[in-house]
Amino acid sequence: MGGIKQICGKELARVFKDKKMIFSVFILPVLIMVGIMTLVNNLSKNAEKDVETHHSIVYVQNAPAGFEDFLKADDKECEILTVEDRTSVEDMIRGGDADLLIEFPEGFMDAVTDYHAGDAVPQIKTYYNPSEDYSRAAYNTISTGVLETYREMLLSQRVDDMAGLTVFTVNSDNPDMVIQDEEKAGGKVLGMMLPYFVTILLFAGAMGIGTDMVAGEKERGTMASLLVSPIKRSSIVLGKVFALMIISGVSSVVYVGAMVAFMPQMMGGLSGVDGLNMTLNTKQIIMLALLLIAIAFLYSALIVLVSVFAKTVKEASSYIMPVYMLVLVLGITTMFTTKTPQEWVYAIPIYNTSLTLQGILTQEITMMQYGMTLGVTLVLGAILIGVIAKAFESEKVMAI
Known part of the structure; x- marks a missing residue:
């Protein structure tokens, strides 16, 4: 036990007594995370504002009398042009130089005015480019909004009592239509992104330190002297894994705390995230803490295991990258689970931890699911520790 404490203390001192290491492991990733999400938020808001302030360029073919004035009344800044060459207009829409083409059939007003039961209903056609933001916005505003209002105006000229045609309305006066648990809604937003960030930041942070703990010592030649010391090799293994686990656990707590604290600022401008309210109760905090400890234990064991079979830090980094990509993919997949x-x-290692993180935040996890995830994670970590201990006993594996 003394050997484990000695090795663990040595590795922790190497990190926590180095100000540069503290900054790079605990502070820099948070600054990067907050910076990236804030940048994404600002870029998203700027893009939305740019689309909203854009003056739509709309071409109209066979426009009936008064339609252009009607369209201008809805959007005063809209630029309305007459179609002279249909092919060139389509090319401009395809290239993003025009936003929308509205095609009225010839004799449109006569067909509307002289309509009799059984006559063909005139059709207005619109053309747009969904890959262009301006064009898509013009279509959503005009095709599904302005033209519907125009249709109702023409219909009112044919029917005296428009209210008689309105069988019912939907949410025309219903300010309380949204029924949701604000904390659960906030948990869904955070739960969608938390597994991804925990995987990236926690694993990546431990990866650099973990590869140096074993492969780095091999490369520097200090591992040989450590192995011939009176400390048991199993104690060396546990000491290094526990040290990396503590470092990873502390970093994960810092990262998650930063996400919870800065999420409203980072995500406030994204669609569907306005008014985000995220608070954690005591049960959620305890469950998160235990799970993060288990994740840190498993990731630390994985990293040290891979590092044991490398002779240099560079070699260890190349070995660990496929494992990192696998862990990353499993974390990302939970973002799109419906x-x-x-x-x-919940018995699938690594993937189950991402699902459980989501379930804790949305308060939809059962104790059976949580217990299964925690148990599988700890058992797998313990098995990896056993494999590492066996590898440390092998002179061939530990040869410099």
């Missing part, structure tokens, strides 16, 4: 996961899914 169906309720089946119970057996």
Whole structure:
């Protein structure tokens, strides 16, 4: 036990007594995370503002009398042009130089005015480019908004009592239509991104330190002297893993705390995130803390295991990258999960931790699912520790 404490203390001192290491491991990733999300938020708001302030360029073919004035009344800044060459207009829409083409059939007003039961209903056609933001916005505003209002105006000229045609309305006067748990809604937003960031920041942070703990000492030649010391090799293994686990655990707490604290500022401008309210109760905090400790234990064991079989830090980094990509992919997949996961899914290592992080934040996780995830993670970490200890006993593996 004394050997474990000695090795663990040595590795922790190497990190926590180095100001540069503290900054790079605990502070810099948070600054990067907050900076990236804030930048994304600002860019998103600027893009939305740019689309909103854009003056739509709309071409109209066979426009009936009064339609251009009607369109101008809705959007005074809209630029309305007459179609002279249909092919060139389509090319401009395809190239992003025009936003929308509205095609009225010839004799449109006569067909509307002289309509009799059984006559063909005139059709207005619109053309736009969905890959262009300006064009898509013009279509959404004019095709589904302005033209519907224009249709109702023409219909009112044909029918005296428009209210008689309105069988019902939907949410025309219903300010309380949204029914949701604000904390659960906030948890869904955070739960969608938390597994991804925990995976990136926690694993990446431990990866640099973990590869140096074993492969780095091999490369520097200090591992040989450590192995011939009176400390048991199993104690060396546990000491290094526990040290990396503590470092990873502290960093994960810092990262998650920063996400919870800065999420409203980072995500406030994104669609559907306005008014985000995120608070954690005592049960959620305890469950998160235990799970993060288990994740840190598993990731530390994974990193040290890979590092054991490398002779240099560079070699260890190349070995660990495929593992990192696998862990990253499993973390990302939970961002797009919509169906309720089946119970057996919580027995899949690494993937289950991402699902459980989501479930804790949305308060949808059961104790059976949580216990299964925690148990699988700890057991797998313990198995990896055993493999590492066996590798440390092998002179061939530990040869410099």
